[in-house]
Amino acid sequence: MKTFKLKLLNIMEEKTGEIIPNQIPLLDGLIIDREDENNQWTIEVYTDNSFQPYFEFLQKTKSEILVQVKISKESNDLATFITSIIGINEIGSNINILFVGNIVDKRKENIEFLLTTLIEEGYQGKELLEKFKELT
Template identity: 55%
Template sequence: MGELKTFKLKTLDILESNDEDIIHHEIPLLDGLIINREDDQNRWVIEAYVKHDLLTFFNDLKSKKDEVMVQVKITKESNTPATFITQIISVNEIGPHMNILFMGQIVDRQKGIIKETLQKLVEEGYQGESLIKKFKEEI
């Protein structure tokens, strides 16, 4: 296995589909890291360090969804966002704060294509798990 590459996580959005729209949940980060594991499945680990008041949101997300689509900016705010399909590995309380660990694969570096693809699939009536499944096939 190659050397792990670690980057600073600057922004984190959770992307959720409902009816015909994509909802962006902007997660206010206290801190965060993203690690390219450089394994054979090209998986990345994303660690978000956030305020404790997001505990219910993330526990609900973890229990309701097998896969969570996230959009992140790495290193600096001005960078283009990268989109990942992830699973929440763990939600941990750390004193007055908490962290969430996601593991997943990067899906595309070009956000325009992602937004168009998602929009098209949502308009075709895909939702929830079937939307994510179809989205994976399309990209």
């Protein structure tokens, strides 16, 4: 297992047909790559207890919750996960929320999309490789 500092958490919500990030102010947090056979990660969020009703609502109404996080440094890119809430715990006047889920590998999706597009445009062999290098 690998453990990282959680620097930012966005709960991605659908509003009027758009996906909007709802940034949760963190008091602290961790993200753990469990390195298990299911490639699951655990996200632990420590925040103000005023968010407890919100997270309880999400836990009861959503089987899958799309989240974006920043790991280790504010300057890092956002990572996207499909998660579910497995626990909400009161800790003094704050709460922690435990998510478990899988990372969405956008880079792989983007590469697959680019390659598919180039193949559909008729590129193949060396020409495909050269065009791919040019665009990446």
